[in-house]
Amino acid sequence: MIKKDAPSLDLAAQIVGEYLNSTAFKIERVLSGVSTYVYRIRLGEETLYLRVLPEQERSLGVEVHVHSLVRRMGVQVPEVIHFEHHNEVLGMSVMLVKEIPGSSVEDCISNGEYEDILYQAGQQIAVIHQVKVDGFGWIIRDQEQYGNSLRGEKKTLQDYICPYLEEDLFLLSQKVFSKVETSQITDIINSGMELMSGHEAHLVHGDFDDSHIFQQAGKYTGIIDFGEIQGSSPLYDLGHFKLHDGQRYYGFDSLAKRYDAVTSLSYYDLLEIDLWALWIGVRRLGMICGRTWGCYHEHLIKTVTMEMELLKNKLKL
Known part of the structure; x- marks a missing residue:
């Protein structure tokens, strides 16, 4: 199984910028992620999270499915607003989610x-x-x-x-x-x-x-x-x-x-x-x-x- 290094902030910002069609945001790496690389995006008063799956031959698709499924069942989990099975720039699977408020x-x-x-x-x-x-x-x-x-x-x-x-x-x-x-x-x-x-x-x-x-x-x-x-x-x-x-x-x-x-x-x-x-x-x-x-x-x-x-x-x- 090939595990790729965490994308640089510039590359992560490029992925987010292409989706948002904007560069008016701040991005930082969140080091608490274990199974995925995580980046926090500050967009005005809104906070988003970019998650990147390290293994290039695997996909975040099943996780996206789980989020959607349990949200329909009334469970409060992050809303996925963007997903790529295989991002061409990174060679990895990515998802962008809204923040769960608080801590x-x-x-x-x-x-x-x-x-x-x-x-x-x-x-x-x-x-x-x-x-x-x-x-x-x-x-x-x-x-x-x-x-x-x-x-x-x-x-x-x-x-x-x-x-x-x-x-x-x-x-x-x-x-x-x-x-x-x-x-x-x-x-x-x-x-x-x-x-x-x-x-x-x-x-x-x-x-x-x-x-x-x-x-x-x-x-x-x-x-x-x-x-x-x-x-x-x-x-x-x-x-x-x-x-x-x-x-x-x-x-x-x-x-x-x-x-x-x-x-x-x-x-x-x-x-x-x-x-x-x-x-x-x-x-x-x-x-x-x-x-x-x-x-x-x-x-x-x-x-x-x-x-x-x-x-x-x-x-x-």
Whole structure:
């Protein structure tokens, strides 16, 4: 897979200028993007974002389709105003979206506001999870897939979960967890595999935490960044959120309460959410284990350990 370097500001400005038929804007690179290169465009009082997909043989088309689909379902996500499957200047796929007003809910000034916003986000993410996907894992973005189909890379959930688990636990057994702990995690995931595999594949955000939930003046405004979309259990995102909950505020209970009003959460659903939090935590630690140690590592270790103990009791292992 060929990944191209981020376009220069001049090239990005050229793409935006051709679409706007104007040069009366300011542009800057936003370094928070991971799956795509992101540029902020100031156009008077309006703010737009240019997103560029690094892999030249892939397309943002399925992401454009997801934005359009969930907006029709009433979910507040950025509106796509321009899309090119393959921009000739850059040799990459590009999309231009309107801004979701405000900033991340992380910036809330009070815990009460935070909980209220998470309550609203719970309804919205539950609606997103109603979209079915053909297969599991990363949504395929190949150039021939830029139409209206959503297809995962793997046929079964086991094909997606199992290869990563063994490799990640081997790595973590050398640096993070004891061999007894990694053995316990293996037993927990194996015991919970049937439960985790009980759903058909549905669309999940893939990186759902409070940094992607936006608010303005303490009011919910939307969900951003669908660069990590996957086909998975609809409870994957709740597990991901629970794993990351508490880095500043605690909002999972409010999120789950509103989610439950749309899609009822049983005891076994809540158990599955814990299983996903554990698996995603192990996956993330495996991915970042070799990076400079920081507070994110510590948070993941703390939450994975907590979920491991919780699940050992629930599963009676």
